[in-house]
Amino acid sequence: xxxxxxxxxxxxxxxxxxxxxxxxxxxxxxxxxxxxxxxxxxxxxxxxxxxxxxxxxxxxxxxxxxxxxxxxxxxxxxxxxxxxxxxxxxxxxxxxxxxxxxxxxxxxxxxxxxxxxxxxxxxxxxxxxxxxxxxxxxxxxxxxxxxxxxxxxxxxxxxxxxxxxxxxxxxxxxxxxxxxxxxxxxxxxxxxxxxxxxxxxxxxxxxxxxxxxxxxxxxxxxxxxxxxxxxxxxxxxxxxxxxxxxxxxxxxxxxxxxxxxxxxxxxxxxxxxxxxxxxxxxxxxxxxxxxxxxxxxxxxxxxxxxxxxxxxxxxxxxxxxxxxxxxxxxxxxxxxxxxxxxxxxx
Amino acid sequence: xxxxxxxxxxxxxxxxxxxxxxxxxxxxxxxxxxxxxxxxxxxxxxxxxxxxxxxxxxxxxxxxxxxxxxxxxxxxxxxxxxxxxxxxxxxxxxxxxxxxxxxxxxxxxxxxxxxxxxxxxxxxxxxxxxxxxxxxxxxxxxxxxxxxxxxxxxxxxxxxxxxxxxxxxxxxxxxxxxxxxxxxxxxxxxxxxxxxxxxxxxxxxxxxxxxxxxxxxxxxxxxxxxxxxxxxxxxxxxxxxxxxxxxxxxxxxxxxxxxxxxxxxxxxxxxxxxxxxxxxxxxxxxxxxxxxxxxxxxxxxxxxxxxxxxxxxxxxxxxxxxxxxxxxxxxxxxxxxxxxxxxxxxxxxxxxxxxxxxxxxxxxxxxxxxxxxxxxxxxxxxxxxxxxxxxxx
Numbered sequence: 001x002x003x004x005x006x007x008x009x010x011x012x013x014x015x016x017x018x019x020x021x022x023x024x025x026x027x028x029x030x031x032x033x034x035x036x037x038x039x040x041x042x043x044x045x046x047x048x049x050x051x052x053x054x055x056x057x058x059x060x061x062x063x064x065x066x067x068x069x070x071x072x073x074x075x076x077x078x079x080x081x082x083x084x085x086x087x088x089x090x091x092x093x094x095x096x097x098x099x100x101x102x103x104x105x106x107x108x109x110x111x112x113x114x115x116x117x118x119x120x121x122x123x124x125x126x127x128x129x130x131x132x133x134x135x136x137x138x139x140x141x142x143x144x145x146x147x148x149x150x151x152x153x154x155x156x157x158x159x160x161x162x163x164x165x166x167x168x169x170x171x172x173x174x175x176x177x178x179x180x181x182x183x184x185x186x187x188x189x190x191x192x193x194x195x196x197x198x199x200x201x202x203x204x205x206x207x208x209x210x211x212x213x214x215x216x217x218x219x220x221x222x223x224x225x226x227x228x229x230x231x232x233x234x235x236x237x238x239x240x241x242x243x244x245x246x247x248x249x250x251x252x253x254x255x256x257x258x259x260x261x262x263x264x265x266x267x268x269x270x271x272x273x274x275x276x277x278x279x280x281x282x283x284x285x286x287x288x289x290x291x292x293x294x295x296x297x298x299x300x301x302x303x304x305x306x307x308x309x310x311x312x313x314x315x316x317x318x319x320x321x322x323x324x325x326x327x328x329x330x331x332x333x334x335x336x337x338x339x340x341x342x343x344x345x346x
Numbered sequence: 347x348x349x350x351x352x353x354x355x356x357x358x359x360x361x362x363x364x365x366x367x368x369x370x371x372x373x374x375x376x377x378x379x380x381x382x383x384x385x386x387x388x389x390x391x392x393x394x395x396x397x398x399x400x401x402x403x404x405x406x407x408x409x410x411x412x413x414x415x416x417x418x419x420x421x422x423x424x425x426x427x428x429x430x431x432x433x434x435x436x437x438x439x440x441x442x443x444x445x446x447x448x449x450x451x452x453x454x455x456x457x458x459x460x461x462x463x464x465x466x467x468x469x470x471x472x473x474x475x476x477x478x479x480x481x482x483x484x485x486x487x488x489x490x491x492x493x494x495x496x497x498x499x500x501x502x503x504x505x506x507x508x509x510x511x512x513x514x515x516x517x518x519x520x521x522x523x524x525x526x527x528x529x530x531x532x533x534x535x536x537x538x539x540x541x542x543x544x545x546x547x548x549x550x551x552x553x554x555x556x557x558x559x560x561x562x563x564x565x566x567x568x569x570x571x572x573x574x575x576x577x578x579x580x581x582x583x584x585x586x587x588x589x590x591x592x593x594x595x596x597x598x599x600x601x602x603x604x605x606x607x608x609x610x611x612x613x614x615x616x617x618x619x620x621x622x623x624x625x626x627x628x629x630x631x632x633x634x635x636x637x638x639x640x641x642x643x644x645x646x647x648x649x650x651x652x653x654x655x656x657x658x659x660x661x662x663x664x665x666x667x668x669x670x671x672x673x674x675x676x677x678x679x680x681x682x683x684x685x686x687x688x689x690x691x692x693x694x695x696x697x698x699x700x701x702x703x704x705x706x707x708x709x710x711x712x713x714x715x716x717x718x719x720x721x722x723x724x725x726x727x728x729x730x731x732x733x734x735x736x737x738x739x
Contacts, residue, residue, distance in 0.1 A: 004646075324628075
């Protein structure tokens with residue numbers, strides 16, 4: 001038991017922090033959100049940053065062995081901290097899913113090709129909001145019976161603006177008459193594991209966002225002088241930020257544990273992913289909103305950086321599904337599954 | 347990062363669990379010297395008090411994770427380890443700054459689990475501002491004369507020593523005029539007066555010091571150097587170190603587990619088990635998430651401090667979150683079960699024989715004792731976030 005970053009963890013974190021700091025400044029994020037549906041390029045996506053990220057061999061780090069998900073989680077945290085406009089979580093999840101199903105040749109994830117996954121059960125005929133659906137060529141979906149690959153070209157995709165400023169698009173899905181690439185328990189299991197990956201990586205992403213939003217607020221509270229003192233010297237401000245620190249570190253640790261439990265195939269992996277996702281969906285938006293609040297009216301202006309975080313933290317939290325749904329699923333894991341020893345790690 | 351439990355740790359937990367099982371049920375009763383000494387000696391024999399003496403030097407017998415396991419298992423079996431906790435801060439501090447004589451006379455008795463040390467920090471007018479202590483120690487030849495009053499000197503009525511913070515130089519700045527002493531509780535001039543508290547424990551006392559004369563050998567650290575001694579002891583207190591008796595999470599987790607079991611059987615107004623009620627599930631789920639956060643923050647603080655040293659400000663994250671969660675857990679459980687959960691032990695119709703009613707009352711001190719939640723937030727703001735020092739001079 002050692003909850004500190006290992007030297008290997010630190011290498012990954014440092015390398016990707018440097019990469020995103022250099023390649024993904026906030027004005028890139030701003031440029032990507034200024035696009036409207038119908039403009040060239042996609043809201044929330046920068047293709048040259050994405051190509052650079054793929055060129056680094058990022059997805060080859062996911063060797064689909066023990067270290068895969070925790071390493072991707074560390075990278076997602078850094079991507080979240082800089083609001084990097086790349087479909088890291090989507091592509092990582094779908095790659096792992098098709099690898100599990102030995103379906104690599106059915107879904108193109110070579111080079112910088114973007115494929116995605118729909119992280120909830122779809123109807124056989126459905127119109128769904130697809131993450132990275134603006135530019136993904138294929139989406140992997142599960143209808144409760146089988147896993148299918150859907151081509152964007154046949155889905156009448158329609159990009160939409162959204163709170164997260166993410167490259168979301170509506171796709172129209174028609175599975176009637178289509179052959180699944182996997183069915184039965186094999187499909188169900190693969191989809192369940194994909195959901196664990198999705199929740200875990202998004203929790204990391206949100207932890208990164210919360211952490212950076214808090215850092216912005218702390219920096220502001222040190223320098224902004226009101227009534228003769230830096231506002232950070234007032235307990236009303238300092239204590240709010242101290243609570244944010246507790247939430248941020250708690251979220252980070254829950255995300256790590258979820259990644260670890262999945263990587264080592266613990267029976268508790270589903271539960272840990274639901275705990276991390278529930279807490280992420282609850283607290284990341286709160287931490288970011290507190291950070292905006294500490295900036296006062298300036299935080300509410302478009303030119304402030306903190307507002308970029310406050311909007312996205314809530315928008316990305318929604319990508320986890322509704323909080324009641326997460327809690328309902330967690331209730332099943334806690335009370336109805338026989339996996340009955342949460343918290344105390346004995 | 348590594349979240350795994352080693353098989354040695356699992357085996358250790360098993361042993362400790364078996365050990366505490368035989369002392370179960372003694373937790374809520376009057377803390378008598380006999381009970382504590384029996385338990386203390388038995389724990390010392392098995393290395394469970396956390397320290398031992400080897401050639402006069404204090405050595406840890408537990409790493410931090412093992413100390414946490416001891417604490418968790420004690421909570422699980424309802425065994426109160428309060429009496430060991432204060433001992434450990436004092437022992438570790440004495441090992442660093444104590445005189446040879448203090449190390450020879452006091453440390454072996456602590457290591458054998460046969461004495462108890464009460465902490466004399468806070469006073470009627472000072473609360474969390476410990477360094478504002480007004481109890482005076484004035485040099486008088488080879489002796490010191492101590493006058494004043496301490497509040498919440500937990501366990502003083504059954505303790506052998508008092509670890510006493512005094513003011514030796516009233517004219518110096520607050521932190522620069524303090525000196526620490528350790529003196530036997532039966533020193534003439536000390537009066538211990540029980541202080542009734544709403545948890546029903548007989549732990550809390552006020553202690554009065556009326557021209558108490560102690561030799562200079564009772565002094566710990568330099569004259570006017572009490573701040574450094576205090577900081578060291580408090581770092582051991584907040585940041586853990588291998589100190590059993592302080593599972594920050596254990597109480598809340600055991601209560602949650604017990605509440606879930608009750609909710610399987612207790613029927614709601616619709617005649618179905620409460621655990622089938624989505625509103626009840628939602629609230630229990632929320633508590634489970636909170637407890638998980640507490641547990642990881644505590645383990646992180648253990649990882650931060652190495653195997654036996656203090657972990658400093660990171661411990662404040664764990665302390666703040668787990669104590670506030672402990673209160674939330676009992677408040678919520680009482681909400682869920684209603685009337686029956688509000689009946690004390692021994693009352694007809696009480697849920698789990700009053701377990702939650704007692705827990706609720708006890709939890710009310712959780713955000714006050716051991717450094718209030720506000721103090722923890724100050725520490726986090728100043729030491730972890732680097733915010734400017736709050737308006738203090």
